Amino acid sequence: MAAILGLLPLVLVLVVMADSVSGRFVVEKNSLTVTSPSSMKGTYDSAIANFGIPQYGGSLAGAVVYPKKDNANGCEEFSSGTFKAKPGSIPNFLLLDRGDCVFAKKVWNAQKAGASAVLVADNTDEPLITMDLPHEDGDASNYIENITIPSALIDKKFGEQLKKSANNGEMLIVNLDWREAVPHPDDRVEYELWTNSNDECGLKCDMLMEFIKDFKGVAQILERGSYSQFTPHYITWYCPQAFILSKQCKSQCINHGRYCAPDPEQDFSKGYDGKDVVTENLRQLCVFRVANESKKPWVWWDYVTDFHIRCPMKEKKYNKECADSVIKSLGLDGLKIEKCMGDPSTDAENPLLTEEQHAQIGKGSRGDVTILPTLVVNNRQYRGKLEKSAILKAICSGFEESTEPALCLSSDIESNECLDNNGGCWQDKHFNASACKDTFRGRICECPLVDGVKFKGDGYTYCEASGPGRCRINNGGCWNESQNGHTFSACQESGDVKCKCPPGFKGDGIKKCEDIDECKEKICQCPECSCKNTWGSYECTCSGDLLYIRDHDTCISKTSGASKTTWAAVWVILIGISMAAMGAYIVYKYRLRSYMDAEVRAIMSQYMPLDSQSEVPNHGQETHS
Ligand SMILES: *[C@@H]1O[C@H](CO)[C@@H](O)[C@H](O)[C@H]1NC(C)=O
Ligand SMILES: *[C@@H]1O[C@H](CO)[C@@H](O)[C@H](O)[C@H]1NC(C)=O
Ligand SMILES: *[C@@H]1O[C@H](CO)[C@@H](O)[C@H](O)[C@H]1NC(C)=O
Ligand SMILES: *[C@@H]1O[C@H](CO)[C@@H](O)[C@H](O)[C@H]1NC(C)=O
Numbered sequence: 001m002a003a004i005l006g007l008l009p010l011v012l013v014l015v016v017m018a019d020s021v022s023g024r025f026v027v028e029k030n031s032l033t034v035t036s037p038s039s040m041k042g043t044y045d046s047a048i049a050n051f052g053i054p055q056y057g058g059s060l061a062g063a064v065v066y067p068k069k070d071n072a073n074g075c076e077e078f079s080s081g082t083f084k085a086k087p088g089s090i091p092n093f094l095l096l097d098r099g100d101c102v103f104a105k106k107v108w109n110a111q112k113a114g115a116s117a118v119l120v121a122d123n124t125d126e127p128l129i130t131m132d133l134p135h136e137d138g139d140a141s142n143y144i145e146n147i148t149i150p151s152a153l154i155d156k157k158f159g160e161q162l163k164k165s166a167n168n169g170e171m172l173i174v175n176l177d178w179r180e181a182v183p184h185p186d187d188r189v190e191y192e193l194w195t196n197s198n199d200e201c202g203l204k205c206d207m208l209m210e211f212i213k214d215f216k217g218v219a220q221i222l223e224r225g226s227y228s229q230f231t232p233h234y235i236t237w238y239c240p241q242a243f244i245l246s247k248q249c250k251s252q253c254i255n256h257g258r259y260c261a262p263d264p265e266q267d268f269s270k271g272y273d274g275k276d277v278v279t280e281n282l283r284q285l286c287v288f289r290v291a292n293e294s295k296k297p298w299v300w301w302d303y304v305t306d307f308h309i310r311c312p313m314k315e316k317k318y319n320k321e322c323a324d325s326v327i328k329s330l331g332l333d334g335l336k337i338e339k340c341m342g343d344p345s346t347d348a349e350n351p352l353l354t355e356e357q358h359a360q361i362g363k364g365s366r367g368d369v370t371i372l373p374t375l376v377v378n379n380r381q382y383r384g385k386l387e388k389s390a391i392l393k394a395i396c397s398g399f400e401e402s403t404e405p406a407l408c409l410s411s412d413i414e415s416n417e418c419l420d421n422n423g424g425c426w427q428d429k430h431f432n433a434s435a436c437k438d439t440f441r442g443r444i445c446e447c448p449l450v451d452g453v454k455f456k457g458d459g460y461t462y463c464e465a466s467g468p469g470r471c472r473i474n475n476g477g478c479w480n481e482s483q484n485g486h487t488f489s490a491c492q493e494s495g496d497v498k499c500k501c502p503p504g505f506k507g508d509g510i511k512k513c514e515d516i517d518e519c520k521e522k523i524c525q526c527p528e529c530s531c532k533n534t535w536g537s538y539e540c541t542c543s544g545d546l547l548y549i550r551d552h553d554t555c556i557s558k559t560s561g562a563s564k565t566t567w568a569a570v571w572v573i574l575i576g577i578s579m580a581a582m583g584a585y586i587v588y589k590y591r592l593r594s595y596m597d598a599e600v601r602a603i604m605s606q607y608m609p610l611d612s613q614s615e616v617p618n619h620g621q622e623t624h625s
Contacts, residue, residue, distance in 0.1 A: 012237035012260045028383045036173040046152035048383035049131035053390045054150040057397030062093035064172040073097040074106035084114025091116035098123045103131040107151045108143045118151035121159025141203045183378045187403035192231045194374040197280040200264045200313045208373045211386035220298040227405045234281040254344035259353040286340035329424040417443035426463045435459040479513045504536040528555040
């Protein structure tokens with residue numbers, strides 16, 4: 001049972017595991033019908049894999065192909081396009097042997113080679129199991145998300161019949177049918193998602209959160225229109241009596257060992273503990289309860305996605321404080337939520353979590369919930385990739401015919417959540433700027449572009465203008481002031497420092513920049529000068545007839561005095577330069593005139609005979625001399 005959350009808890013136990021007599025893990029089956037050859041006609045069992053995209057509500061027919069001996073298990077790559085159906089012909093289903101590599105790898109190899117579905121033949125006589133994702137991510141994480149074809153496990157006996165028939169060269173046609181995979185009794189679909197708030201469990205957690213974010217918009221439309229009734233659930237472990245006082249249970253459980261979750265890093269000494277995860281799971285359950293009571297159950301989707309974005313474990317924000325800020329931004333009643341959560345340190349039951357543990361045990365046609373995440377539609381477990389369009393198909397196939405909402409027929413919709421409390425996103429009324437955007441995925445909080453200036457921030461609690469043009473918006477949040485026609489600003493358009501007092505001022509640059517009294521500093525210190533401070537600068541003047549030289553902080557005489565000799569030297573140089581320039585000009589003028597004379601003559605000679613024809617060819621030589 002590699003498929004099941006077996007290795008996670010060190011001592012923790014799932015209610016359904018302890019109760020193994022009545023506990024059942026129901027394998028969801030799609031119906032498989034053989035239509036040719038006639039000797040095999042009939043319906044057979046097959047178990048839908050927990051990856052790839054099954055066609056809920058639809059069916060798919062294909063010709064079964066069994067590859068050559070050397071790669072009958074599909075663990076090696078096939079050459080590309082081997083199983084691609086010719087245009088207009090029936091698609092190919094690849095039949096593969098179980099074993100030697102993970103299921104997902106076989107299916108990925110088949111998909112790459114053009115197969116439309118995969119049937120994996122079991123290698124032992126046993127009841128069918130669900131083919132799940134491998135536990136170790138390895139290189140599987142690179143392709144699992146790209147598997148789009150459906151696959152199913154078939155039992156050993158049926159597999160052997162198919163192989164024999166294929167080896168005999170018979171035309172083998174199989175129909176996979178998902179139309180009855182989900183019951184569809186009425187015009188409302190009840191569905192549940194078994195999830196977890198842990199965001200550091202690798203590929204599975206990432207795919208789950210990606211799905212929740214992606215599906216949020218659709219889920220909220222279904223819920224608002226009362227087309228569906230959604231309930232979130234959280235798998236909860238417990239600590240066996242004998243271990244309640246152990247270090248493991250103390251760090252992984254709340255309510256005295258009653259409710260536990262595996263340590264996110266499986267290392268008790270670092271990072272977050274299992275009890276942090278159960279506590280957040282409990283908070284999310286309470287968010288749903290409180291939102292559901294106020295007839296807005298869809299707010300759960302906002303809370304969960306916002307919490308994931310704003311309070312990730314990676315940034316050490318997976319805590320109550322951060323959760324409270326999300327609760328507040330969504331306008332939820334924080335006190336009610338606290339009351340619902342109770343005191344996790346007491347030695348008493350929490351009714352909500354006890355209910356969750358009981359809900360894990362299968363009822364009716366639904367088996368025990370042991371795989372995380374699990375989606376249950378109309379009390380039937382969904383198998384396949386958690387992907388928006390696939391799940392929407394599964395949910396839509398749960399409506400009684402012709403009662404499905406428009407959403408099931410076209411998925412081109414927008415929600416209008418920004419109208420309500422600005423969707424809990426950042427806004428600045430003064431600048432009419434908001435981070436709330438309605439999209440097909442529901443509302444998202446993303447800092448806007450205002451007047452061509454990009455805002456940056458978390459989108460929830462703050463956004464601020466950044467980059468070129470940022471000073472146009474509220475002066476970039478920095479100090480600015482005008483006096484007597486002079487304006488100074490501390491806003492910096494580039495660089496890391498946003499606000500910096502301009503030269504001549506000191507201060508934080510945000511609220512205050514004060515004029516520096518330069519006269520008090522070591523400036524303007526020459527004996528003949530006097531200093532006058534101005535706003536943002538200073539003026540130095542020298543007494544009498546003296547001229548102030550700012551660079552040297554000295555006074556010099558305008559007419560005579562100490563620097564006479566230097567002035568004389570300057571004059572000598574200036575005169576020298578102008579004489580040289582004049583000489584050059586005379587030479588140039590003379591050359592130009594004689595050159596032009598020759599040119600004019602050359603041109604005129606073309607129109608009228610000239611007296612001295614012999615001078616014309618000189619033109620050519622002149623340019624050389
Ligand atoms: C999976 O799909 C993504 C996006 O289409 C692509 O970038 C990536 O290379 C694919 N991975 C593999 C292993 O083909
Ligand atoms: C949510 O509210 C509906 C009625 O408004 C109720 O039928 C349903 O049981 C509630 N769900 C939960 C989990 O409390
Ligand atoms: C704010 O902007 C929105 C859309 O950009 C516009 O519809 C609305 O009229 C603006 N409000 C004000 C007060 O300018
Ligand atoms: C400061 O900057 C703001 C925004 O650019 C501008 O509206 C305001 O007039 C400026 N104040 C002064 C005193 O210049």
